[in-house]
Amino acid sequence: MSESILDDAQLASRLAIAAGEHLLRLREHGLLPATCLGAHGDRLANTLLTDLLRRHRPDDGLLSEEEAADEARLSRRRVWIVDPLDGTREYAEGRADWAVHVGLVKDGVADVACAVCLPALDQTFSGAAPPALPAALEGPLKILVSRTRAPRIAEQVAQRLGAQLIPMGSAGAKAMAVVRGEAHAYLHAGGQYEWDSCAPVGVALAAGLHASRIDGSPCRYNQTEVFMPDLLICRPELAASLLSTIAECLRHEEFHHV
Template identity: 55%
Template sequence: MSDAALAAHLAAEAGRLLLTVRDSDMLEGKPLGEAGDAIANRFLVAALRAQRPEDGLLSEEEKDCPIRLDRRRVWIVDPVDGTREYAERREDWAVHVGLAIDGVPTIGAVALPAAGLVLRSDRTMPVPPAPPRLRLVVSRSRPAREAMAVAEALDAELVPMGSAGAKAMSVILGQSDIYLHSGGQYEWDSCAPAAVALAHGLHVSQLDGSPLVYNRHDTYMPDLMICRHAHVAPVLEALARAQGR
């Protein structure tokens, strides 16, 4: 099985497990989120260690092993991206299975189980054209200051949404046009979405336009921008004005 097929298969299967746990109605709220994280993590970690034993592995829900830093190929997974949304039985949560090679987000699959979708880096679709008024997807609970400034500068409509994976995939699906995030994310939040977005021809970078680099000792990933290439310059200009540059 190819790396891309494996990523998609594991993301889909983890999503099915999570739906089964959620739909059993045995747990609610925080205990449901914790159970989902644990079950999906056990499945993904066991499967990757069995299928790709020579590769490194980084998971949000697994104790970090520094051996990964010596590997060129590192699987980076988020068993439940948007645990709160999952626990609240919303649709805007995801499963991330990504593969970084030499620090580059190369292979990825993002499952949106509640929507019955798996977006993957090896099976792309045309990204719908942007509407006359751009849409900027933001956190439904804590929109980033930079995102709000860009939305104001571009007169963009705000689209509140839950998990990072759901936000990133919303650009591919034509539900939004720009995804900006600053602060509070880690490598597992964006590796798989970045790989899928890049494969779909989108621009993916830090807020200063520099590329995202994965499998670092410090897994904190401070900021992220995903959009069509035509929107990169206006977004960077709006960010520069907001930051007084």
């Protein structure tokens, strides 16, 4: 690859695809048991991504799930945030709902140079060339949630709005399902980090979706504390209703805990 002559968006997509191809080959070889496949894949993809980013964007900061956070990034205006294998459990189980995230942040905001690769589906989404937002699905709202820890707030929102909760793996896979028009929203609360949402948020915003924290505040990246526990990605016409319902549910919870 000649990454040095690629622009940022091209680099993000090229790296996400390359890491995804390596992960697919590793899984298809079948030489590792499922119990260690995910961890090995994480390390493999992380080495590829971080080595190439440090080689071709040496002046930028870098934050990866698989490495200790380098505090020097906090003084950089440009920072790459990567999740080499988002959905480790799904990857090891042979499922398709896992992803590779490569995102560029400028002054704390996810840039269009964000890419989410879904290797098992042979699909890559770039914030620089997002797909056109399809027409909304008819029928009840479909809200994507975690397979392993669907948040209570999502259950409450679904009950109030008569929505259907759909479990899915990787945050990137869920966000791109909304981009593709396969669901109306993705709602998460209770635990995520910057690398879980950075690239998906960059692509989602570029595609015309709403993306924010569940209190409606913008997603800010390259922070001292990289814990970012909640996220809402949804069709823009649903944002006000969903945020209002979330706020009502949270107030109800606070009242009952007084």
